Amino acid sequence: MANLVKVISATVAAEVTRLAYFVTKPFMKKRVWLLCETASQAQENGYELFRWIRENKPEIDAYYVIKRDSPSIDKFLSEQEWLALGSLKQLFYMYHAEAIISTHGLWMIPDELGILKKLTSKTLKAKRVMLNHGVGFLKNGKQFYHKTVFPLNNQIMALSPKHKAIFVEEYGYDDSEVKVAGYPRFDGMTDLSAQSKWPNLIVYMPTFRDNEQHLGDGFTQTELFKHTEALLKSDSFKQHLEQNDAHIAVYLHQNIQACSQYFDSLSSSRIHIVRQGQHSVTELLRMGKLLITDYSSVFFDFVYMNKPFISYQFDYEEFIGARKNKAFIDIRHDLPGYVANTPSELEQQIAQVFADGFALLPAHQDKVKQYFSFQDQNNCERVFNAINQR
Numbered sequence: 001m002a003n004l005v006k007v008i009s010a011t012v013a014a015e016v017t018r019l020a021y022f023v024t025k026p027f028m029k030k031r032v033w034l035l036c037e038t039a040s041q042a043q044e045n046g047y048e049l050f051r052w053i054r055e056n057k058p059e060i061d062a063y064y065v066i067k068r069d070s071p072s073i074d075k076f077l078s079e080q081e082w083l084a085l086g087s088l089k090q091l092f093y094m095y096h097a098e099a100i101i102s103t104h105g106l107w108m109i110p111d112e113l114g115i116l117k118k119l120t121s122k123t124l125k126a127k128r129v130m131l132n133h134g135v136g137f138l139k140n141g142k143q144f145y146h147k148t149v150f151p152l153n154n155q156i157m158a159l160s161p162k163h164k165a166i167f168v169e170e171y172g173y174d175d176s177e178v179k180v181a182g183y184p185r186f187d188g189m190t191d192l193s194a195q196s197k198w199p200n201l202i203v204y205m206p207t208f209r210d211n212e213q214h215l216g217d218g219f220t221q222t223e224l225f226k227h228t229e230a231l232l233k234s235d236s237f238k239q240h241l242e243q244n245d246a247h248i249a250v251y252l253h254q255n256i257q258a259c260s261q262y263f264d265s266l267s268s269s270r271i272h273i274v275r276q277g278q279h280s281v282t283e284l285l286r287m288g289k290l291l292i293t294d295y296s297s298v299f300f301d302f303v304y305m306n307k308p309f310i311s312y313q314f315d316y317e318e319f320i321g322a323r324k325n326k327a328f329i330d331i332r333h334d335l336p337g338y339v340a341n342t343p344s345e346l347e348q349q350i351a352q353v354f355a356d357g358f359a360l361l362p363a364h365q366d367k368v369k370q371y372f373s374f375q376d377q378n379n380c381e382r383v384f385n386a387i388n389q390r
Helices: 002-027 045-056 088-096 116-123 161-169 184-188 216-221 223-233 235-243 254-266 281-287 298-303 316-321 343-355 362-371 379-388
Strands: 032-036 061-066 082-084 099-102 127-130 155-158 178-180 201-204 247-250 271-273 290-293 309-312 338-340
Touching: 002 088, 002 116, 032 045, 032 088, 045 061, 045 099, 045 184, 045 379, 061 088, 082 088, 155 161, 155 379, 161 178, 161 362, 184 281, 184 379, 201 281, 216 223, 216 254, 223 235, 223 247, 223 254, 223 343, 235 343, 254 271, 281 298, 290 298, 290 343, 298 309, 298 362, 309 343, 338 343
Parallel strands: 032 061, 032 099, 061 082, 099 127, 127 155, 155 178, 201 247, 201 290, 247 271, 290 309, 309 338
Antiparallel strands: none
8 A cells, every 4th residue: 555655656746747847848948967876876987977077067957866865965065966866856857857877777767657657758858878887797787788678778888899899799789879988986996005094905895696695694604604704714814914014804795785794703903894884895996905806897996996806716616607698708717817716726816916016917907908998087078078979
């Protein structure tokens, strides 16, 4: 019953604002752009592009769409910068928008009764732009992001010709619809490891496995837990941290953040179990000198700064075998970093990276250039110019 009331309320709001849109359409002179990520987030490509437009392009009326109770609200300078999801103002500007720009799809359309939701979608005249969130080489998402099924499909941003080829050859986009412009969040990816409160920081950011969610105490029986625990308990690894005045920060994927508690007993003056809200992903990556992950595309952000990473693939066969759609690259051989399969290999490679002074190997540098056409701080400008083309 409560859900029905919610749907009816959303329908009334959408239809009232649709009528207001048609009445005011001849008089609207503003160039309205709506930007967003997920309903609760403002922390990466969507937010960075929004901030840049607000500061550099006053001719654009840019608004950020987000839930009223989002913890990210305090990142905005005033209430005039954001639109509360589902509000009359958000719906009104949605109809008038020249562009709707997102990292996660066109989720701001309200759930209306019957075919009205489709009618609302068809009423929108906005250019629909996908900024992307992940990089996409490691995860085949055709079932979600193919042009024929994804609603935000007028334009999509890519990092390089190699990246663009995936969208054209695999996802059904026309060549002209994919722009090699970079990701806005990379403008902020500058190395701050020299200023880190934790010197010689190793950042450990594993992804999650589908069978790891909602396990409770059962998480301690997973391979991810066992291999992470083994590293943090290793006497040789702890000795390495002491001898090199180094630290490690463990940051779990948001889908299993609640499982961080199972590592708390292993924390020390050099081992830090970090929660969401204490540091963002971007902050940790900028602070780190070495990244350890597994199959997460977060390493792309790290190598963008020309810093080394290790892909710890302790469950390669199980992880890759569980996926119906395979990655677009060989994650054993095509990564711009080291690959470790066992605990001993991982520790050996950590020691090697320290011995090399955290330098990115020439072979890894060559691979980085295949993934990125740009490694500068001008991504927002290029993305804006691509969207602004009429």
